[in-house]
Amino acid sequence: MFIIYLTIFFFFFNGALIIYAVRKWKRRSDKDVTPHITHDTRLELVWSLIPLAVVMLIFFWGFTGYVKAWVAPNDAIEIVVTGKKWVWQFEYPDGSRSLNDLHVPVNRPVKLIMHSEDVIHSFFVPAFRLKRDVIPGRYTELWFTATEPGVQQVFCAEYCGKGHSDMLARIFVDSPEQYEIFLKEGDEQVRKMPLKELGKLVYENKGCATCHSLDGTKGQGPSWKGIWAKTHKGADGTEYTVDANYVRQSILQPQAVVVQGFEPIMPTFQGLLREREILGVIEYIKSLE
Numbered sequence: 302m303f304i305i306y307l308t309i310f311f312f313f314f315n316g317a318l319i320i321y322a323v324r325k326w327k328r329r330s331d332k333d334v335t336p337h338i339t340h341d342t343r344l345e346l347v348w349s350l351i352p353l354a355v356v357m358l359i360f361f362w363g364f365t366g367y368v369k370a371w372v373a374p375n376d377a378i379e380i381v382v383t384g385k386k387w388v389w390q391f392e393y394p395d396g397s398r399s400l401n402d403l404h405v406p407v408n409r410p411v412k413l414i415m416h417s418e419d420v421i422h423s424f425f426v427p428a429f430r431l432k433r434d435v436i437p438g439r440y441t442e443l444w445f446t447a448t449e450p451g452v453q454q455v456f457c458a459e460y461c462g463k464g465h466s467d468m469l470a471r472i473f474v475d476s477p478e479q480y481e482i483f484l485k486e487g488d489e490q491v492r493k494m495p496l497k498e499l500g501k502l503v504y505e506n507k508g509c510a511t512c513h514s515l516d517g518t519k520g521q522g523p524s525w526k527g528i529w530a531k532t533h534k535g536a537d538g539t540e541y542t543v544d545a546n547y548v549r550q551s552i553l554q555p556q557a558v559v560v561q562g563f564e565p566i567m568p569t570f571q572g573l574l575r576e577r578e579i580l581g582v583i584e585y586i587k588s589l590e
């Protein structure tokens with residue numbers, strides 16, 4: 302606003318000076334002779350030093366704002382953000398983790414320390430006017446203070462492959478009490494939702510959907526359609542039955558048994574899914590005829 306008012310002032314001030322000069326020194330007759338003028342040191346100093354003072358004021362004012370926008374306060378909560386095809390993973394100061402759902406307490410500065418495990422992603426929170434690249438082999442940072450409880454959408458804003466548009470996360474701005482409960486027990490959904498629905502939610506929100514289909518089509522991973530209680534073959538030909546223990550093992554140690562015809566590319570979800578979420582996935586797979 303300072304710059305706008307300054308600009309409006311000088312627009313009218315300069316305009317008035319021009320009109321005044323044009324009228325005062327108008328050539329009135331052929332006898333008017335334009336005097337030979339070289340310079341006026343006093344005037345030149347005035348029109349150099351005053352603008353210099355004004356732009357210096359704008360510079361330092363803007364610079365302090367810039368530093369404030371980029372350097373997190375010392376008491377900020379530090380959360381490590383990992384981007385990987387095609388999920389966002391968050392790790393909190395107490396070691397607990399979450400996938401695609403970032404919980405932060407309201408009115409506390411939060412600093413995100415971000416890096417990527419594969420290609421360049423970009424952490425974009427339109428509601429907070431925040432966007433920054435997430436790069437393999439280098440940390441980038443963002444910080445913010447969320448001032449209203451609620452849920453905000455996060456996008457990946459750097460094209461990173463087939464699942465790019467599904468690389469979504471949400472920021473839950475919690476009250477301090479809700480945040481403490483989240484750190485201890487997981488969010489409300491994890492604690493209260495019926496298992497089957499929770500499993501569906503895990504499937505949609507935790508990245509399973511980028512590799513596993515529900516309709517029988519083969520993706521990067523096998524479809525989940527109708528696999529419950531069936532006997533499948535592993536890469537080395539050994540047979541196994543899809544039951545609760547097997548599904549649990551597939552989630553925590555995906556490389557223990559690699560399904561025949563697939564690459565061992567499934568990442569482990571050890572520490573990323575809570576016990577109840579794993580039970581939910583089991584119930585959900587059971588329900589897929």
Ligand code: HEC
Nearest residue numbers: 507508509512521522523548551555558559560563566567
């Ligand atoms: C990057 C792709 C990818 C993601 C993401 C992924 N998986 Fe997988 N998954 C695979 C592949 C590939 C296999 C087959 C090879 C293997 O068993 O390791 C597999 C196998 C499985 C199996 C065994 C299926 C069978 O027919 O025997 C289960 C169960 C499973 N995944 C569950 C999950 C769950 C739950 C999630 C989400 C929390 C998930 N996967 C996320 C790629 C993925």
Ligand SMILES: [Cu+2]
Nearest residue numbers: 422457461468
């Ligand atoms: Cu991405």
